[in-house]
Amino acid sequence: MNLRSSTILLFVPAIAWGQSSFDDLRNQRSTDPFAVSACRDSVATEVRSRQPMAGNVQVTDADASSAGSTRTDVSGKGTFSGTAGAAHDFTFRCSYDLQKQATTSVSVML
DSSP: OHHHHHHHHHHHHHHHHHHHHHHHHHHHSSSOHHHHHHHHHHHHHHHHHHOTTOEEEEEEEEEEEEOSSSEEEEEEEEEEEOTTSOEEEEEEEEEEETTTTEEEEEEEEO
16 A cells, blocks of 8 residues: 555656646747737737728738747738728738737737
């Protein structure tokens, strides 16, 4: 019985270390998959705030790149439908703060 308890205690630090290492890797990764998703959402919100009648806002292309150890920059293109249903193109730039897990500096060029 003591052997089983000792074995379990030996595995617990390994699991905790594994989680810590995963978090460290996520924070140090050159680009973060959450950055693209968060920027897509922020860009769509910005387009709708500037074009209230915009429908079906879609980011069609997004490229992420590292901007240091705490930020990922995302840029790309998208489309939205206007009031008459015509498609309009836009480009965007967005920064994602890895520590705050939030977007900053969202720029949309309509």
